[in-house]
Amino acid sequence: MDATSMFGGAASGSLALDRLVFAAERAQTRSAANEDPIEVRAIAAVKAGDAGSYDYLVSKYMKRVVSIAWGIVRNAADAEDLAQEAFVKAFENVGRFKTGEPFGPWIYRIVTNVALDVMKHRKRFRHEEITDAAPAARRDRADLPAIANELARRIDHGIESLPEMQRIVARLYLVEEFGHSEIAKMTGLSEGTVRSHLSLARGKLKERLADLHGGSND
Amino acid sequence: MIDDDDFLERLRDEARQLRFEPDDMMTTRIAARVRERIAVDSQTGIALVLARWFRPVVASLATLALVAALGVQWLEQSREVSATTLDALTSTQSVDISVGGDTFSVE
Numbered sequence: 289m290d291a292t293s294m295f296g297g298a299a300s301g302s303l304a305l306d307r308l309v310f311a312a313e314r315a316q317t318r319s320a321a322n323e324d325p326i327e328v329r330a331i332a333a334v335k336a337g338d339a340g341s342y343d344y345l346v347s348k349y350m351k352r353v354v355s356i357a358w359g360i361v362r363n364a365a366d367a368e369d370l371a372q373e374a375f376v377k378a379f380e381n382v383g384r385f386k387t388g389e390p391f392g393p394w395i396y397r398i399v400t401n402v403a404l405d406v407m408k409h410r411k412r413f414r415h416e417e418i419t420d421a422a423p424a425a426r427r428d429r430a431d432l433p434a435i436a437n438e439l440a441r442r443i444d445h446g447i448e449s450l451p452e453m454q455r456i457v458a459r460l461y462l463v464e465e466f467g468h469s470e471i472a473k474m475t476g477l478s479e480g481t482v483r484s485h486l487s488l489a490r491g492k493l494k495e496r497l498a499d500l501h502g503g504s505n506d
Numbered sequence: 507m508i509d510d511d512d513f514l515e516r517l518r519d520e521a522r523q524l525r526f527e528p529d530d531m532m533t534t535r536i537a538a539r540v541r542e543r544i545a546v547d548s549q550t551g552i553a554l555v556l557a558r559w560f561r562p563v564v565a566s567l568a569t570l571a572l573v574a575a576l577g578v579q580w581l582e583q584s585r586e587v588s589a590t591t592l593d594a595l596t597s598t599q600s601v602d603i604s605v606g607g608d609t610f611s612v613e
Contacts, residue, residue: 444524
């Protein structure tokens with residue numbers, strides 16, 4: 289069986305499943321409430337002017353925030369600065385944060401926005417280095433985490449070879465495991481655009497990873 | 507045959523390990539810098555609030571004081587002018603009174 293026949297023809301079947309996932313995500317988003325009482329208390333305290341209570345929120349979301357930033361800028365030093373910037377921004381705007389909602393989606397959205405701003409800035413000033421032909425070359429390879437196996441390495445390489453927004457959406461979906469609606473909120477794109485980027489990324493990844501996934505389902 | 511969703515789910519299982527894990531040094535550094543910056547921001551915030559409330563109040567009071575001072579000065583000046591005019595009138599003008607063909611001048 290060749291790769292084309294293995295991966296082709298499943299688009300119509302997956303459409304209904306996509307709709308179901310979309311409905312489930314929407315229901316989840318509507319009923320999202322903060323279930324961590326310590327977090328609720330910490331947010332209330334920060335809103336009341338107790339800056340010390342912010343430590344809890346920083347330590348709880350730190351790793352994920354750094355990982356999201358790193359996934360976009362692919363540089364540890366920049367990711368560190370971006371995480372710091374995101375937490376400070378969140379603190380400055382905590383008055384606008386709706387009480388009772390989880391802090392996570394909010395801080396993830398902030399860090400994604402600041403990271404995307406950095407990418408725009410890079411694009412403006414180092415345009416010649418950011419091309420779809422070799423996007424991975426400009427990135428700091430030394431910052432890559434130790435990847436345990438060949439498949440993960442190939443996936444990483446596959447994601448990195450995608451055009452900018454497909455790469456970011458694919459990474460948020462595959463690596464950070466966010467849903468379509470969460471990615472839409474974080475990036476400021478519509479859900480349709482997120483699905484479109486993901487669909488294009490999926491096609492390219494299928495081609496590039498055909499030999500790895502092809503025979504496993506036979 | 508592998509469908510689109512299975513393919514992505516399989517990738518997700520493997521891609522999880524591609525998350526970036528900051529080391530303890532990095533997390534400590536970020537937490538310390540955030541703490542430092544929000545402490546500065548809090549102080550700046552208080553200063554800003556004070557400035558926001560006090561500046562207009564001080565400006566209004568200064569305007570009122572200026573208006574009052576100018577008003578008092580103007581009143582005093584006009585009082586001095588009318589007193590001077592009255593003095594001038596009374597000191598320089600003489601009144602002539604004629605009685606039975608004789609004219610008397612009264613100052």
